[in-house]
Amino acid sequence: KAGVTQTPRYLIKTRGQQVTLSCSPISGHRSVSWYQQTPGQGLQFLFEYFSETQRNKGNFPGRFSGRQFSNSRSEMNVSTLELGDSALYLCASSANAVNTGELFFGEGSRLTVL
Amino acid sequence: KNEVEQSPQNLTAQEGEFITINCSYSVGISALHWLQQHPGGGIVSLFMLSSGKKKHGRLIATINIQEKHSSLHITASHPRDSAVYICAAGVGGGADGLTFGKGTHLIIQP
Numbered sequence: 015k016a017g018v019t020q021t022p023r024y025l026i027k028t029r030g031q032q033v034t035l036s037c038s039p040i041s042g043h044r045s046v047s048w049y050q051q052t053p054g055q056g057l058q059f060l061f062e063y064f065s066e067t068q069r070n071k072g073n074f075p076g077r078f079s080g081r082q083f084s085n086s087r088s089e090m091n092v093s094t095l096e097l098g099d100s101a102l103y104l105c106a107s108s109a110n111a112v113n114t115g116e117l118f119f120g121e122g123s124r125l126t127v128l
Numbered sequence: 129k130n131e132v133e134q135s136p137q138n139l140t141a142q143e144g145e146f147i148t149i150n151c152s153y154s155v156g157i158s159a160l161h162w163l164q165q166h167p168g169g170g171i172v173s174l175f176m177l178s179s180g181k182k183k184h185g186r187l188i189a190t191i192n193i194q195e196k197h198s199s200l201h202i203t204a205s206h207p208r209d210s211a212v213y214i215c216a217a218g219v220g221g222g223a224d225g226l227t228f229g230k231g232t233h234l235i236i237q238p
Binding site for chain 1: 157158159161163170171172173176214216218219225226227228229230231
C-alpha cells in the first residue's frame with residue numbers, strides 16, 4: 015500500500031510570492047490534515063479536510079488555505095509569503111477524522127522564504 | 129482552548145533503562161496521539177488512545193481520562209529509540225483539530 019506522498023519536497027520562494035503544496039493520501043483515506051512545524055513553535059495544526067469539506071481549522075491567518083479533491087488529494091496554498099512562513103509543512107491522512115483515527119504522515123515539504 | 133504539556137523536554141538515558149514521557153492536557157479529549165520523529169526524518173504514529181492502555185513491542189502507552197494525563201513508556205531502551213516524541217490531543221467534535229506538546233527529545237546512549 016503506497017504511503018502518503020507530498021510534493022514538492024523542497025522549495026525556495028521570496029517574500030510576497032505564493033506557494034501551493036500537494037498531498038496524496040493513502041488509498042481509501044478520506045481525511046487529510048495539514049501541519050506546520052518550526053523550531054520555535056513546534057508542530058501546529060493548520061486544517062483538516064474530510065470528503066472535500068474543511069472540518070477543522072487552526073489559528074492561522076487567511077493567507078493559509080486548502081482544498082480537497084474528489085479523489086481525496088489535497089492542496090494547501092500560502093499567499094503573500096512572509097519570512098516567518100519558512101517551515102516544514104506536513105500532511106497526514108487518516109481513514110477517519112484526526113480526532114478518531116490513526117494518522118499517517120508524509121515526509122513533508124520544506125519551504126524556505128527569502 | 130486545549131493546552132498540552134509534555135515532560136521532560138530533554139531526556140538522556142543509558143541503553144536498557146526504562147523510559148517514561150508524560151503528557152498532560154487541559155480539556156476533555158476524544159483521542160490522544162503519540163508520535164515519533166527521528167532527526168531529519170518523517171513522523172510516525174506510535175499510538176492513538178482514547179482510554180486505558182496499549183502495547184506495541186517495547187512501547188506502552190497509557191491514558192487517565194479523569195486526570196487528563198497520558199504516559200509513554202519504553203522498556204529495555206535502545207539507541208535506535210533516540211528520537212523526538214510528541215503527544216497530540218484532539219477534542220471530539222471540536223473545531224481546533226489537534227493540539228501538540230512541544231516534544232521530548234530522547235537520547236539513549238549505548
